[in-house]
Amino acid sequence: MQIPSIFLPTMTRRELIAAASIGAISTGLTGCDVLIGWHYRFRLTGWVECDGEVVQGSSVIEIARMRGYDSVGGKVHGEAVAIDIPGRATLFLLLRDAGSPDWAIWMPHHAFASQLNAAATGDGKVLDRLSHSAGTIATLAPAYYPTMARFRDINDPATIERVDPADLAASFGPGARFKGITVELTNDRVTTGIGRRLPWLDKTLGGMARDNRANLADEPPFGAMIAAQDFRRNR
Numbered sequence: 001m002q003i004p005s006i007f008l009p010t011m012t013r014r015e016l017i018a019a020a021s022i023g024a025i026s027t028g029l030t031g032c033d034v035l036i037g038w039h040y041r042f043r044l045t046g047w048v049e050c051d052g053e054v055v056q057g058s059s060v061i062e063i064a065r066m067r068g069y070d071s072v073g074g075k076v077h078g079e080a081v082a083i084d085i086p087g088r089a090t091l092f093l094l095l096r097d098a099g100s101p102d103w104a105i106w107m108p109h110h111a112f113a114s115q116l117n118a119a120a121t122g123d124g125k126v127l128d129r130l131s132h133s134a135g136t137i138a139t140l141a142p143a144y145y146p147t148m149a150r151f152r153d154i155n156d157p158a159t160i161e162r163v164d165p166a167d168l169a170a171s172f173g174p175g176a177r178f179k180g181i182t183v184e185l186t187n188d189r190v191t192t193g194i195g196r197r198l199p200w201l202d203k204t205l206g207g208m209a210r211d212n213r214a215n216l217a218d219e220p221p222f223g224a225m226i227a228a229q230d231f232r233r234n235r
Contacts, residue, residue, distance in 0.1 A: 037067040038127040042108055043186045046081050046093050047179035048168065054179065057083035059191040061095070061104055065127050073122075074105045076233040079194040088172045090154065090197070091163060093181070094147045094230040101230065103146055111138040111183040130185065137184040142166075145181060149226065157200055157208040162222045194232055204228045 045058035061078030081093035097103040105121075108130060112118040115136055116129045142165070150171055152159035163171045165178040195201050208223035 037124070038065040038131045039063070040065075040108070040127075040130040041186050041188065041190065042111075043184045043188065044081050044093065045182045045184070046083050046091070047181070048083050048085055048091060049177045049179050050085050050088065050172070051175040053086065055083060055085060057081050057091075057093075059093075060186060060188045062190050063105055063108070063130075065105075067124075074102075076102075076104045077190055078104070078233060079191050080231045082194065082197060085172055085176060088176065089150050091168075091172070092149050092231070093145075094149060094226070095233055096230045097144075097146050104233075107140070107144055107146070108183065108185075110144045111140050112136060112185070114138075133185045134187045135185065137182055140181040140183050147226070147230070149222075154198070155200070157198075157204055158223060160208045160223045160226055198231060201228050201231060 039062060041060055041062045043058050043060050045056055047054060047056045049055075059079050059081045061076065063074055063076060065074040076095060078095065080095055083091040083093070085091060095101075095104050100106070109118045109121050109126070112130065112133075115138060116126070116133055118126045118130060120126050145165055148163040148165055149160050150163050151157070152161065161171065168176040168178045204227070208226050
């Protein structure tokens with residue numbers, strides 16, 4: 001909700017907050033939604049070569065950034081990328097990386113650092129550029145790749161395995177090679193439908209592994225660190 005400018009000179013900060021709260025209640029928005037100042041979408045596309053044939057999968061993801069955040073504050077709406085490798089299995093590019101579930105929020109700043117001078121994650125002018133630059137495309141550097149995964153049995157979330165993009169053949173067999181990722185700012189609709197691929201997604205709570213416990217001396221199993229929100233976010 002945008003407060004009409006004619007009221008701004010005569011309203012105190014407390015009155016502005018109260019007006020925003022009333023508007024949020026009347027429209028069904030939350031307080032955080034009122035603070036959202038920027039929306040931008042990007043198409044994430046992953047490319048794989050297998051036995052000389054190049055295949056790809058893509059997903060349009062929307063980011064909503066909130067005013068008043070100097071750090072990486074925002075919401076994600078979208079799905080993981082699914083790349084079907086003929087005769088083998090499906091490669092998933094998740095909505096996170098090894099260190100952060102907020103990967104989809106900060107990644108575009110790295111992808112478009114050169115074209116849009118977008119390195120600053122909390123600068124309103126940078127967010128304006130991301131919001132009004134549909135058609136701008138970049139190749140994502142491997143240092144900023146998301147976590148990648150596959151399932152030995154796609155009907156069983158506990159069979160999830162980490163995939164190393166530098167050694168795709170280890171997960172998909174000889175002749176498989178990861179070619180790269182492109183990121184394109186777009187106005188296209190957010191992608192939906194991953195629930196048809198993964199019908200168990202709505203029923204999965206916590207980590208994917210059946211036993212999320214690990215010995216104190218061991219690293220937690222990969223499946224324990226991956227949750228349903230890494231495949232789909234609805235804000």
